[in-house]
Amino acid sequence: MTESTMNALVSPEGSLEILSSHEVNRLKDKSEGGLYRLFRQCALAVLNTGVETDDCKELMETHADFDVHLVPQPRGLKLELVNAPAHAFVDGEMLRANREHLFSVLRDIVYSHSLPNFVEGFRKDNPEDLTNLVFHILRNARVLEAGRQPDIVVCWGGHSISHNEYQYSKEVGHQLGLRGLSICTGCGPGAMKGPMKGATIGHAKQRIKNGRYIGITEPGIIGAEAPNPIVNELVIMPDIEKRLEAFVRAGHGVIVFPGGVGTAEEILYLLGILLHPDNADLPFPVVFTGLQENAEYFEMIDRFIRDALGDKAASKYDIIIDDPVRVAQTMSQGMKDVETFRRAMQDAYYFNWMLKIDPVFQLPFEPDHDNMRALELHRDQPPHMVAANLRKAFSGIVAGNVKESGIRKIQEKGPFEISGDPALIEPLEEMLAQFIEQNRMKLPSSSAYKPCYRIVSGAA
Numbered sequence: 001m002t003e004s005t006m007n008a009l010v011s012p013e014g015s016l017e018i019l020s021s022h023e024v025n026r027l028k029d030k031s032e033g034g035l036y037r038l039f040r041q042c043a044l045a046v047l048n049t050g051v052e053t054d055d056c057k058e059l060m061e062t063h064a065d066f067d068v069h070l071v072p073q074p075r076g077l078k079l080e081l082v083n084a085p086a087h088a089f090v091d092g093e094m095l096r097a098n099r100e101h102l103f104s105v106l107r108d109i110v111y112s113h114s115l116p117n118f119v120e121g122f123r124k125d126n127p128e129d130l131t132n133l134v135f136h137i138l139r140n141a142r143v144l145e146a147g148r149q150p151d152i153v154v155c156w157g158g159h160s161i162s163h164n165e166y167q168y169s170k171e172v173g174h175q176l177g178l179r180g181l182s183i184c185t186g187c188g189p190g191a192m193k194g195p196m197k198g199a200t201i202g203h204a205k206q207r208i209k210n211g212r213y214i215g216i217t218e219p220g221i222i223g224a225e226a227p228n229p230i231v232n233e234l235v236i237m238p239d240i241e242k243r244l245e246a247f248v249r250a251g252h253g254v255i256v257f258p259g260g261v262g263t264a265e266e267i268l269y270l271l272g273i274l275l276h277p278d279n280a281d282l283p284f285p286v287v288f289t290g291l292q293e294n295a296e297y298f299e300m301i302d303r304f305i306r307d308a309l310g311d312k313a314a315s316k317y318d319i320i321i322d323d324p325v326r327v328a329q330t331m332s333q334g335m336k337d338v339e340t341f342r343r344a345m346q347d348a349y350y351f352n353w354m355l356k357i358d359p360v361f362q363l364p365f366e367p368d369h370d371n372m373r374a375l376e377l378h379r380d381q382p383p384h385m386v387a388a389n390l391r392k393a394f395s396g397i398v399a400g401n402v403k404e405s406g407i408r409k410i411q412e413k414g415p416f417e418i419s420g421d422p423a424l425i426e427p428l429e430e431m432l433a434q435f436i437e438q439n440r441m442k443l444p445s446s447s448a449y450k451p452c453y454r455i456v457s458g459a460a
Contacts, residue, residue, distance in 0.1 A: 004086040005063075009071065010079045010094055012103045019077060023110050024070055038219055039109055041404075042236060043068050045222040046101035047081075047088040049229050079106070097229045104141070108236040109219075111140050127359045134237070134245050135351055141235045143214060143250055144350040150252035150338045152214065153331050154184045156266045157191025157257025159225055160443045168291050168324070169194030169257050175328035177202020177211065181335065184251055186243075187215025187234060188225025191257040196230040214250075218243045221262075224402035239364045240395060244269045249352045253285035253334045255327060256317075258294050260440035261401070261432070265394035267301070269361060271309060272387030274316045278356035283341050285334025286317040289327050300434060304427050308390060309383045360388040367396035367406055369413050372453075377420025377428070390428070393418055397432075400452025401442055410452045419456040429455045 019027075030036045044066050067082040079102065088098045115136055116122045122129050138144050153176055157169060173183060173195030183199045185192035196213045203211035215231035218240055227234050237243040247254075248270065256267060274284060288298050298319050306314050320327050339349065347354050365371065375389050396416050399406025410416070418425070432453075435441055441449050 005066075005083040006081075006086050006089055006092070008081045008084060008089070008092075008094060010081060010099060010102065012077070019070070019110065023114060024072070024077075026113070027070055027106075027110070035109055035113060039105065040066070040068055042105040042109065042219055042222050043079075043081075043102055044085075045226050046105055046234075047085050047098055048226045049088070049095075049098060049101070079103075095229070097231075101227050101231070101234050104234040105236055108137060108141060112137050112236075112238045125359070125363060127357065127362055130242070130362045131245065131249070131357070134242050134249055137237060137242075138235065138246055138250055138351070141233065143233055143235060146348075146350060148349060150335045150342070150349050151180065152182045152184050152212070152251045152253075153195075153335075154247050154251035154254045155191065155195040155257065156186070156254060156259065156263055157194075158259030158263055158440050159188045159190040159192065160260065160440055161190045161258060164291060165258055165294065166190060166194045168322075170198035172255065172257075172289065172324045172327050173198025174202045175324045176331060177208070178206060179328055179332045180206060180208060181328070181331060182212035182214065184212075184214040184216065184247065186221070186225060186262075187217045187227040187231050188221075189228055191259060191263075192225070193228040193230065194257075195255070196228065200230060216243055216246050216250075220399065220403045220405065223404065240265075241362055241364050245357060245362065248273065248284075248355060248357075250350070251352075252338045253331050254287070255331065256286070256288045258290045258297050258440070260435045261394045261397045264301075264431070265391050265398060267305070268387045268391040268394065271305065271313045271316055272361060272384045272391065273355065273357055275309065275313055275384045275387065276356045276358060282354060283334065283337040284316075284355075285331055285337070287327055287330055288317055288319045289323075290321065292322045295321050297434075297438070300431060304431050307427050308379065308386055308424060313383060313387075358384060358388070360385065361391070365392045365395055367392075367399040367416070368409060369416055372396045372416040372418060373456075375418070375420065377418070377424050379421060379424055386424070390424075393428070397453050406452070415452055415454040417454050417456045425455060 026035045027039050028036055044063055065083045069080040071078045071080050088094055115133065169191045176183065176195065177199035183196050185195060199211060212233060213230050214233045215227050216235045216237060217225065218237045220240065222236065237246050244266065254270060256263065273279060290298060302314060302319065318330060342349055345354060375393055377389055377393065379386055400410045400416055436449055
């Protein structure tokens with residue numbers, strides 16, 4: 001069945017109305033160095049809000065005739081959409097959420113690709129420059145609010161979760177909203193949408209009219225996890241590493257719901273950073289939570305963390321089962337601790353400048369067959385390096401599962417090979433098998449999940 005489409009001329013919605021001729025030319029450029037393909041992919045993704053899919057390649061192929069053009073106007077610009085998904089419109093008018101998200105895409109793609117060119121001496125391998133790039137993108141998107149007390153709770157969890165798990169994440173969000181806390185997620189469905197939806201009710205009960213529902217994504221994942229309609233502040237970071245840094249720099253605490261490899265990647269990133277000696281005394285509340293039926297899931301995660309990174313890593317989080325009120329109270333107290341600490345250290349509330357992030361967590365990792373096979377997956381290295389390499393392994397599996405480029409690589413050359421010390425690899429293989437059994441790799445479909453990876457015994 002062919003999906004209905006529409007053509008439309010769309011005006012900006014509060015994000016970006018003016019572009020230079022250079023920026024316009026780059027957005028029109030369909031060559032390797034141009035931004036047209038990237039802009040088209042992200043634009044199509046935000047127009048598919050609410051669609052049940054996590055296959056970016058399939059989305060692009062389904063809408064192969066979709067196009068987007070920049071139309072200069074005397075007072076700014078408009079976007080001409082050709083064969084846009086009809087569900088993004090009501091009675092011929094584009095939904096305001098879709099329109100906001102569309103121009104957020106335009107704003108962030110233009111800014112993140114233009115800024116490095118105008119910063120003298122900017123280096124893509126310099127940790128300070130990379131953190132400043134994250135800061136400037138967030139500031140340009142107006143996510144950073146000076147003077148606002150710490151209140152941003154980052155919620156991580158799977159896009160493929162059960163109905164009961166979704167309802168639980170919504171109740172946790174409700175309790176957070178009752179306490180006036182803001183929600184930041186990866187902006188997609190499942191455990192990324194639930195807390196936001198719950199918080200809207202909590203905020204409404206408290207007559208909070210400026211509730212913040214921040215969604216942070218990146219071009220490789222946005223097609224698989226289109227922004228849910230509750231997101232009212234959308235930010236597109238250049239890649240997964242900057243997306244993860246944006247979460248921990250702008251957020252003041254993290255809640256982790258059950259998820260799959262993407263959630264495991266986020267956990268390892270966070271713990272790898274918190275294990276750095278410079279961050280030992282820095283308050284950053286972290287809670288793992290789920291229903292009673294998720295207790296075994298978190299026991300598995302906890303066991304894997306202790307085995308791979310040590311008990312010190314496990315001391316960085318609390319596990320709270322089936323108690324949304326306690327989760328919200330823990331986060332509320334955590335916000336107060338963060339505020340007290342940052343006031344004493346004269347650090348900004350809106351951006352965690354003091355957090356030390358090792359360059360190994362900042363430099364982009366390209367998931368391909370050679371890089372995946374070469375990962376150093378053994379425990380004969382500092383815990384934060386174990387976390388960094390495991391994070392890359394999970395990032396590669398995410399790419400192979402849902403990202404267009406990763407899916408194509410798997411189709412061309414077969415599964416990624418993952419190799420290393422059996423003491424680390426065997427627990428990893430066991431956990432991945434559990435993710436598959438619990439349908440946490442991809443959204444359920446008519447065909448069984450086919451792994452995009454293969455565990456190879458023996459050291460790399």
